[in-house]
Amino acid sequence: MAITIADIAREAGVSISTVSRVMNNTKPVSPELRERVYEIIEKNNFKPNALAQGLITKKTNIVGVVIPDISNPVFGALTKGINSVCTKKGYTIMVCESGGEQEQEMKLLDVLEDKQTDGVLFAGVDINQVLVDAMLKKQYPVVLVTQESAVEENVIDTVTHDNVRAVYDATKFLLDNGHERIAYLGGPKHDFSSGKKRLKGYRMALEEAGITVPDSYIEQGEFSFQSGYEGMKRLYEENSILPTAVVAGSDLIAIGGIQFLNSVGVSVPDEISIIGFDDLDFATCLRPELSTVRIPYFAEGEKAAKELIKFMTGSKEKAATHYVPHKIIRRGTTRAKSK
Amino acid sequence: MAITIADIAREAGVSISTVSRVMNNTKPVSPELRERVYEIIEKNNFKPNALAQGLITKKTNIVGVVIPDISNPVFGALTKGINSVCTKKGYTIMVCESGGEQEQEMKLLDVLEDKQTDGVLFAGVDINQVLVDAMLKKQYPVVLVTQESAVEENVIDTVTHDNVRAVYDATKFLLDNGHERIAYLGGPKHDFSSGKKRLKGYRMALEEAGITVPDSYIEQGEFSFQSGYEGMKRLYEENSILPTAVVAGSDLIAIGGIQFLNSVGVSVPDEISIIGFDDLDFATCLRPELSTVRIPYFAEGEKAAKELIKFMTGSKEKAATHYVPHKIIRRGTTRAKSK
DNA sequence: CTCAAGGAGGAAAACCTTTTCCTATGGTTT
């Protein structure tokens, strides 16, 4: 039913090869023929069948994107960045949702392989040896994004932000503002997750400052509003001496925490300062606006896509880890401690 | 390099046809052969090349998704719903971002055609005659989602929510709570956009109640926080008699509006009630929590995908418009007016 | 004037499946 290159060739009175050459500029064709063929292509609005093309060229111009959760704004921004450069370079993205589960992630890697994607951008939660091995076996190049692997350095190209350093900086920011009793409200304690890295950054900063915190100052859970609310509640109930500042593992956690504090009449930032992580659009919709550390997810997506394209086009071979810079955003929920 | 069906056939000592038959259960094969072939497939972890398959079967098991903005939480939820049923039915989605621009939308329709997608889910902003014509010309079935076309009924299958009715209900809700001076803070006034429909719902409810509002009670702009803030500011500055309630065209607008009111010391809901639209996750992260009308975007995505699959599998022919039910969610930002 | 070389175009192979069309075998029916 659909029109094929053969139809064009027939109508133009030339061979199939010539039509192909006109379209791909792959060999000289005389101006008159070129003209005639072009016209007929235009007239019929002919587009070559990408399947047939892919079958022979072994290129589909599709890149797979694996993320844990499509509706999570962090991955929304990331995907938007990815799509932005992919579109610009003529690639279309195939988005897959893993739910953060390894079994599903493995399956998606397979699906994307037999769909013949030219490459894959992978945003995992806990990238262990099994996953890395699976990726290395694949036909296509992979670049990790948002989350580095737990395996020896630079086996797979990676674009991410420095979780340890970012939370270190956030904690340092509070320390520099005179706080000493600083608690941590974090995400999952999954082995190689970003949650663990963020906790490490917090610990580093305190240790460096020579401050020891009680275990009851550290709460972990999910990266969600609910979890933040409950974490803060435990913090509040289990400590007779309250912290003067809190580092949160995500903006949602921070907001949940603030909400709890509001509900018990503790003022932010007057009594407790709190700093988030991510810088969601929403952070500026609160009053006071949320202080946080900004991770440029859109830019991270862009960079990862560019990196992947380098591999796909063969202009790069060696894997490396690239960090995208974070930034402390001082807004209304943090304040210097009066001595 | 990659292993093909021929390799399997050779190794098993059977013909290519037999291997294909084993994999697709398309014709009886003796148990022994079947067994032997299966084993070798397993051993080599063979997966047929989807391109070659698609070329001959004319099915790719890919569905295209066109949305205005990947990072918008509304479309995030929608896409998640779509992906949920697609995955379950063996389809993979190809997500494209249009920026809400018609030119780009047309281009994407073309791209998805020559990628041979089996069908397309289209979330537009202003689906006019030109767009509808383009869709009807395509090889694949299309179903509109979130936004119906401006063209005569039921040319293209549609899954959406009733924007007019939803805002009508929201306005009615305020009326029923004793409010009479009700303002509207809306989205774009684009010709066939949901913004226009929502405004219509507002007008209908007031008209029905026999209430006339001054033009200065109606503000339009974008569906954003910023726009809500500014719209409310104008409302506040241009009216000597303030409304006692405000209907917002989106949650973000509502939140922006509330933020402005807070900044000038007007209490929500004590002095002004406000109701949003969408029910973003965020609505419950505010204090007071946002009253709103919930649109089940996830379910809408699911339903649209199911609808599309019916068309793709030929089990349905006739286009129709399906509405997904909205619901008024009473939370903290609305209150009955004391007489 | 002859021969080599280069340029323009066509025929056909290749890519990897599914599916149609045959063939052979063994069993059933009359």
Next chain:
DNA sequence: AAACCATAGGAAAAGGTTTTCCTCCTTGAG
């Protein structure tokens, strides 16, 4: 016992491109 039929399996076509390999013609050099 002959004719027929069903069944299992193979060979090859088809699907729509790109690309290799030819061929033919023109041009330039010797």
